[in-house]
Amino acid sequence: xxxxxxxxxxxRVLRQARVVSSRAIVKAFxxxxxxxxxxALIRPGFPTGVAVAALYVTFSGFLLWVLVERVPxxxxxxxxxxETPPSVVHLxxxxxxxxxxxxxxAGVTLSGVLPFAIDLSYLAVPFLIGxxxxxxxxxxxxxxxxxxxxxxxxxxGSAASQRS
Numbered sequence: 001x002x003x004x005x006x007x008x009x010x011x012r013v014l015r016q017a018r019v020v021s022s023r024a025i026v027k028a029f030x031x032x033x034x035x036x037x038x039x040a041l042i043r044p045g046f047p048t049g050v051a052v053a054a055l056y057v058t059f060s061g062f063l064l065w066v067l068v069e070r071v072p073x074x075x076x077x078x079x080x081x082x083e084t085p086p087s088v089v090h091l092x093x094x095x096x097x098x099x100x101x102x103x104x105x106a107g108v109t110l111s112g113v114l115p116f117a118i119d120l121s122y123l124a125v126p127f128l129i130g131x132x133x134x135x136x137x138x139x140x141x142x143x144x145x146x147x148x149x150x151x152x153x154x155x156x157g158s159a160a161s162q163r164s
Contacts, residue, residue: 016099
């Protein structure tokens with residue numbers, strides 16, 4: 001969604017990585033993400049699973065390339081204006097999302113979030129709140145966990161050097 005509202009962050013990141021980019025390309029890609037994700041939530045199946053898996057494989061490939069080649073980017077561009085440096089945490093989440101989407105494409109049967117919630121009757125509200133909480137936890141993991149882990153390593157490393 002952030003790519004549609006303000007594509008400038010991802011455009012800047014792609015240019016830093018020397019990848020062809022423009023506001024129109026980023027907005028088109030963002031539109032594709034929203035369409036595939038919405039369709040997958042409503043009616044999961046082979047076409048939506050393949051589309052979502054392909055998007056996450058693309059994201060994972062970009063992150064892997066940036067991390068392995070140490071491409072000098074200040075952010076991954078995924079969270080809009082929020083500067084979020086590429087990290088292994090983000091790569092792992094993307095690979096897991098791609099695997100889940102591939103499982104749906106391979107035939108794991110799901111009814112979709114809304115039909116499932118409707119079938120839950122009075123439990124639909126807590127289910128949807130829980131699903132939103134899980135999505136928010138994934139956002140928080142990408143946005144804050146890498147910085148928290150690296151600050152721990154810096155403190156641990158400096159403590160070890162002070163003991164020597």
